[in-house]
Every structure is written in C-alpha cells, then in structure tokens.
Amino acid sequence: MFLLKVVFLSIKHHLLRFLLAIIGLAISITSLVYLMSFGEGARSLIQKNVRAFNLQILVLPPGQALSAQPILPRQLADSVRALGVGKVYAVLRLPYTGGFPPKAVGVVFGKDFSSSMHFLADYSIGKGRDLTDSTRREAVVGSVMARTAGWKIGDTVFIGTGKYVIVGIAKAGSPIVDNAIIVPLNLLMEDMGTERILAVAVAPPPERSEEVVKLLKKSFPNYSVQTSEDLMRLARSFVAIGDAIRFGLSSIALFVTAVFLFAIMAITVQERRWEFSVLRALGATRWFIFRLVVVQAVAVSLIGWAFGVLLGWGLVEVSGKVMVRVFGLDLLEMSAGILLLSLSVAIVVGFVGSVLPAVSAMRINVREGLGR
Amino acid sequence: MKVLKAEGLKKVYGKKVKTVAVDGFSYEFMPGKSYAVVGPSGSGKTTLLYLLAGIEVPDVGRVIYGDIALFSMGDDGRARFRADHFAFVFQQFYLIPYLSALDNVSMGLYLKTGKTDPKRAREILKTLGITDPSKKPYEYSGGEQQRIAIARALITDPEVIFADEPTGNLDSKNSATIFKVLTGIAVEGRTVIVATHDLDLASTCDVVLHLKDGRLVNT
Ligand SMILES: Nc1ncnc2c1ncn2[C@@H]1O[C@H](COP(=O)(O)OP(=O)(O)OP(=O)(O)O)[C@@H](O)[C@H]1O
Ligand SMILES: [Mg+2]
Numbered sequence: 001m002f003l004l005k006v007v008f009l010s011i012k013h014h015l016l017r018f019l020l021a022i023i024g025l026a027i028s029i030t031s032l033v034y035l036m037s038f039g040e041g042a043r044s045l046i047q048k049n050v051r052a053f054n055l056q057i058l059v060l061p062p063g064q065a066l067s068a069q070p071i072l073p074r075q076l077a078d079s080v081r082a083l084g085v086g087k088v089y090a091v092l093r094l095p096y097t098g099g100f101p102p103k104a105v106g107v108v109f110g111k112d113f114s115s116s117m118h119f120l121a122d123y124s125i126g127k128g129r130d131l132t133d134s135t136r137r138e139a140v141v142g143s144v145m146a147r148t149a150g151w152k153i154g155d156t157v158f159i160g161t162g163k164y165v166i167v168g169i170a171k172a173g174s175p176i177v178d179n180a181i182i183v184p185l186n187l188l189m190e191d192m193g194t195e196r197i198l199a200v201a202v203a204p205p206p207e208r209s210e211e212v213v214k215l216l217k218k219s220f221p222n223y224s225v226q227t228s229e230d231l232m233r234l235a236r237s238f239v240a241i242g243d244a245i246r247f248g249l250s251s252i253a254l255f256v257t258a259v260f261l262f263a264i265m266a267i268t269v270q271e272r273r274w275e276f277s278v279l280r281a282l283g284a285t286r287w288f289i290f291r292l293v294v295v296q297a298v299a300v301s302l303i304g305w306a307f308g309v310l311l312g313w314g315l316v317e318v319s320g321k322v323m324v325r326v327f328g329l330d331l332l333e334m335s336a337g338i339l340l341l342s343l344s345v346a347i348v349v350g351f352v353g354s355v356l357p358a359v360s361a362m363r364i365n366v367r368e369g370l371g372r
Numbered sequence: 373m374k375v376l377k378a379e380g381l382k383k384v385y386g387k388k389v390k391t392v393a394v395d396g397f398s399y400e401f402m403p404g405k406s407y408a409v410v411g412p413s414g415s416g417k418t419t420l421l422y423l424l425a426g427i428e429v430p431d432v433g434r435v436i437y438g439d440i441a442l443f444s445m446g447d448d449g450r451a452r453f454r455a456d457h458f459a460f461v462f463q464q465f466y467l468i469p470y471l472s473a474l475d476n477v478s479m480g481l482y483l484k485t486g487k488t489d490p491k492r493a494r495e496i497l498k499t500l501g502i503t504d505p506s507k508k509p510y511e512y513s514g515g516e517q518q519r520i521a522i523a524r525a526l527i528t529d530p531e532v533i534f535a536d537e538p539t540g541n542l543d544s545k546n547s548a549t550i551f552k553v554l555t556g557i558a559v560e561g562r563t564v565i566v567a568t569h570d571l572d573l574a575s576t577c578d579v580v581l582h583l584k585d586g587r588l589v590n591t
Contacts (some may be wrong), residue, residue, distance in 0.1 A: 002478065002488050006471065014468035278466040279428055282524070283455025283483045285448040366427050370462065 007296045011303075014268060018300050025304025025349065026251035026311060029342050033312025033334070034319075035246040036341065039239050041320075041333035046235040052121050052176035056209050058091075058231070059200040059216060060224045069120035070196040074189070076223075077112070077200045083219060085212045086204035087117040092188055092197045096159065096181055104149035106142065107176070108159055110185030110197075117203060128153045128168035134184045139164035143171070157181060161199045162191035252312050254349055257304075261353030265297050269357040276361050277369025286362035293358035294351060299335045301350030302343075309342060374438035376401040376532055376563055381423050383416075383586075389429030393419035394430070395586035401565060403531065404556035407565045408424065408574035411583035417567035421534045423439035424565065425458055426450035455484040459525030461535040461554075465517040467509035473497060474505040474522045480524035489527070496523045498555065511582070522553055534564040539573065551576050 011018050059080060061071050070092055077090040092110040109119060113134035131138055139157050141149075146169050151157070157164045159181070172179050191196065206213040209227075216225045269276075276289050313334055321329040381397040384390050394416045401407060401424075409417045422428040424435055426442040426451075435442040437457065442450055454460075459480070467476045477497060478488040497505045498521040502512075518538055520538055525533055534556060539547035551566075551573045558564040558578065566577065574580045582589045 002475075002482050006468075006475070009470045009475075031498060181464070257377070272465065275468060277485065278462070278468070279479075280451060281425070281454070281460045283451050283453075283458070283528075285451045287448065297579075367422055370466070371464075 002291070003295065004299075007292070007299050010296060011300060017264055017268070021257075021264050021300050022304040022307065024260050025301055025346060026256045026307035027353050028250065028304050029308025030312040030315065031253055032247075032250040032342050032345060033309055033338055034315050034332075035250050036243065036338045037312070037316045037334055039243040039246065040095035040335045040338055041331040042239045043211040043236060044241070044333050046232055046239070046330065048174060048233055051178060053119060053176040053201065053228075056204060056228055057202040057213060057216065058228075059202065059220060060226060062222055062224050070192070070194050070198045072197050072199065072223075074195060074197055075198065076220075077114070080200050080216070080220075081114075083215060084201055085215060086208065086235060087115060087202070089115040089117060089119045089201040089203075090197045091199040092185055092192075093157070094188065094192060096101040098149050098157075103143055106145045106181055108181045108183060108188060109190040112323060113183050119201060120174075120182075121178065122173040123177050123182075124171045124173070124330055125168045130165070130168055131182065131184060134186055136184070137162065137164045138167045138183070138186060140168040140182045141166055141171055142178040142180040144175075145181060149245075152238035159183065159188070160191040161193075162187060244336060254345060257308045258349045258353045261297060261300065261349065262276040264357065265293065265354045265357040266360075268296075269293060269361040272361075273364050273369040274371065276364050280364070280366045281370065289364075290358045290362040292352045293361045297354030297358075298347055298350035301353075305343060305346035308346075309339065313343075320356060327332050346354045373403050374531060375403070375475045376424065376437075377434075377436040378424060379434045379436065380478045381420070381435065383419050383423060383430050385426060392586050394423060395553045397423075397433070397586070397588055399581070399588065401532070401563050403563050404558060404561045405579060406555045406564040406577040407566065408577035408580045409565065409583060410569070410571060410574045411582060412467075413569075415583040416586035417583055418536050421536050421565065421567055421584070424456060424533075425460060425534050455528065457531045459528060459533045460511065460517070460529035461521050461533065462524050463537040463540040465509070465514070465521045465541070467517055467520055469509055469522075472506050472508060473502060473523075476509065476520060476591070477523045477527050484528045493523070493527055496526055514542050515549060518542060518546070518550055520555070522550070526557065532561065532565065533557060535564070535566040537567055537569065539568065539570065547573055 038338055059076065074090060077088055081088040090112045094108040096106045096108045098104040111131055112119065125140065126143060131140060141151055141157070145151070151166055153166050153169065155164060155166050164183050170180065201354045202212065203218065213225060213227060280291065316334050320332045324330050324331065378397050378399045384392050384393040389409070397420060409420060413415055417427065424428050426435065429443060442453065445453060468479065473480065474490060477493040478490060482488050494505060497520065500523050502516060502520055502523065509520070513519065516569055536545050538554070539550050542550065547570065553578055554564050554566055568574050
C-alpha cells in the first residue's frame, strides 16, 4: 500500500509529463474499445438473429448461406414436409424502407400458412389480431416499426406493388420482431413477382435433430443443409477476421503509446537518479528500484486505461443510439471480454514501455547518482 | 557488541588517470562511540564512508561487521544488510521531494521491513523538534530537513549511522544542533561515523580521524 502511495504521489508530482502519457493511453484504449465493440456487437447480433427465428436447420441453395434473391422453388418446402422431419416453414423476406425521408427500416416476412409454427421466435400479438387468412391483404407490424412509421391499426402499408391493411401490432420482443412486417407468404410472392423462396426452415423435435440433418443431406444432395450452429460459426469466423484486423489497427496506436511512455519513463529515470541512489544507499535492492519504475508506468497505464474505457464506452453507447436511428440496429456492444482485453493491453503497454528504463534505473551507480 | 572493522581498504578511481581515493585504511569502529572523519577536500572521506557502508566496492581490503564480511555478499545482499544494520545521512539531505516529512521517515522503515509505522515516525520526528510532519520537504528550513533525514535514519533502529558532511549546508547554530543529535545517538550504543570539514564540530565527537590522500594520518 505504501509503495502504491509513493508511486501515485510521484505521478502527481510529475503530473504534466505523465498526463501526456495518460492522454496517449486513453486515446489508444478508446480506439481499441470502440473498434473491438464492432466485433462484439456483430457477434451478439448474429446470436440474437439466429435465436430470433424458430429454426434449427435451413435448406438453402447449393453452396450458399442466406442469399438476397429467392431462388428455391416453393415446392421444396412441401417435399421437405413430406419427409416428416418436424415443423417446416417456407422463408421469404424483403427489406423494407418507408417514409420520406426514409426512417422506418425493417424486414417484411412472409407468413407460411401451411406451417404449424411461426417462423419468428417470441412473436405474439400486442394489439389487434394476428393474420387469419392467406388470401387477405392484411399485415401485422412490429412495435418499433409501428412507432417510427407512425402506423396504427387500420392504416395501409405499401409493399412493392401490394397494399396491406394493418390488423395487429406485435408485442415488443427481439429486434427482429420489433422491426418486422408480416404478411401472407403467397401474397408477398405475388407482390415480389416471384414463384420462389429464400430457404426452407426446419424445426425437428430436439432429440431427432442430428438424424434429420443426415436425412435432409441425403434426400436433397443438390442443396446445402445448414444448422443454425453452422450459420453462427460461419458468421463468427467472418467477425473473427474483422476482429484481428481491427485489433491490428488499434495496436498501431498502442505501439506508438508504448514508445511514448518509454520516452517519458526514460526521462523520469534520468531525472530521478539521485532519488533511486538515495533509496539504494538506504537499503533498497535493485529489484525494488526496478519494481518502483515498472509499477509507476503500469499505474500510469491503468489511469489511462480507466479514462479510455469510460470514453470508449460512452462512444459505443452514443454511436449505438445513432446507429439504431439510422440503420435500425446496433452493431456496437461492450463486453467483459473487451474490458479484459483492453486491461491486459494497458498493462502490457505499461510494462513494455518501462522495462528498459527500469533496468537502467536499477543499474545506477549509487555514488555517481548521489553526486560526488 | 558488534565492531565495524576496516582491513586495508583501497579504492582507486579512473581508468587512464588513476586517483587513489582511499589508500590502505584499517580501523576498528566501536559501538557507543562517535567518530569524526576530517581531512581536506579530496582526501577520501566520502569514499571511505561509502566503502564502510558497502555502497562502493574496494579494490583491495575487507569490511567486516560483527562476523560478516560485507563484500562476501552481492550487491542486493549488501543493500539488505544496510537496511537491517546501517543508516545514512547526506550533506544535501536528499529527502524525497514529493513525500511529506512523515512519509520520508516511513520510507526508511519500509525499506527495511516492508511496513510503515506512522506513530513511531511521528514520535521520532517530535523528539527531533519536528512537530508538524505533514509538510513537503521544501516547506522546512535546512536544519529541519536534516533533522527529518536523521529521523529517516533512526526509524530503522540502526546500529551504525554514517553521515557525510551533514552540516555542510547549514549555518553554525543548526550545525551544532545536528552534531549534538548525532553524538547523542552514539551514547545509546550505536556507532556514529561523521565526515566533516569543521574541526570544532569534529572535536565534539569521541574520536577524530584525520585523512590525507586516503590515508589515516593520526587520531
Ligand atoms: N567516481 C570517481 N571517479 C574518479 N575519481 C573519483 C570518483 N569519486 C571520487 N573520486 C576522487 O577520489 C578522491 C576522493 O574523493 P572523496 O569524494 O572521497 O573526497 P572527500 O574527502 O569526500 O572530499 P570532499 O571534502 O570534497 O567531499 C578525489 O580525488 C576525487 O576526485
Ligand atoms: Mg565528500
């Protein structure tokens, strides 16, 4: 404790100089936190997205993940259903942008009336009623969509060439549900001028899922069969590559900061030669002096880290809010992982920036340090 | 009763031009006694003190304290030994500028035990006439600063105290006080070794050692 007190008083004594190092660290930690939060946000978005759907397995066009264009025949859903593999759902969706200037951003989903499940997880009606008839031009909208677009029950929504009357507003749930517009699948296909769908979602009974995957792969060799885990894994590996790149970017700033800290520590040690010599004369070991210097640099780093994390966190929150306004989703997220990563990075910077000055401090010739 | 024994100490400085700072110094310092080391500038007083304290390594000779040969230990071993048995007072006081008087004194004990004892630090400072120990060194007068430095030395309860021209930066009144304190410490059973220019003050010590060109000339 006393040592820490000494270290902090010494930092306070040379505050101006250490302030530069602290600011440098704060800035690079801020950028680290901010950049890494993209990956974290993307990861949790993927997780939320996958969880937002009632599916375990997707039958997709060969060699593809979810594409933007519907290219699978509608009948595929029936063929899959005929295998008796559980609940089956034909998937079709269409991005939606409404209003001028566009402010209501969401996704239109087709409701497959021939399926006994709903494609969206935690979907339930908050106000009004659900869709009841595959031939009626009716829509249920998510609560966020309704709010941003200013829709009420009875209003009309235009999707492509089609026109739907809002009969219900979904209860607030996952972001997917909140930003969804649900209309009957066959009417949506009509409006989009297509006979095709994006994918076939399958939700087998949990104990049969492995067997069903095998069966689907055997039965539909020309299609790609992917489980939700596969999709998550694929998406995560893309995010991981992004993480590495972003970490690389922020390590440039961190490297510069470490060099900066090194310069400051070297000056400090030079200036405090007499101080270290006095301590040595009074009985401090060389290891004690080494520790004193390193602990000081790490303390400076940790102060910088604290500011950087606060700043980065604030930035993540603020730009997350902006993103939700503009794109309807928040790609940024803080996590314990980012805190830990930035903390260990700060400690490493403090250590790397001070090892050499600390070695030179512990090697000071006491007599010379004290002046003759 | 531990005796501090110097045996044929020799220290040479410089590579091309060699200066013999201490030249064949042998002596036995007894506990309970104060010693003044006097001599002209460059006669080797500081070098001798640093050798005796195990800060500088002699080219020839040994320093034995009790039954321990100082230079049979490594650098850090001698540092720990110093913390355990010795203390040092400097001409420039050398108080840590960003620590209060109290913390400066605490540092002395921390280097020995890894702990502090603010209560005792306060007491020692008080006996030396420092009643408000919360100020930073520059807020004290020179005489007060040197008394704080002596408190920093005394808090470890050292057996041998080295003081290198402790009154070199003080006026005569403060100098007399410091010498009174130092010779008083010896009476408690410690060994006090003071290097000084001032022969009057030196004469207040029990023994006066005269150095010339690094040699002991007479006592
Ligand atoms: N690191 C060094 N390198 C070279 N010469 C040195 C070194 N340290 C001391 N000397 C020389 O050793 C001699 C003794 O020096 P020392 O400091 O011990 O003398 P002193 O008696 O303490 O002098 P003063 O009264 O001025 O303090 C001097 O000639 C000095 O120049
Ligand atoms: Mg001297």
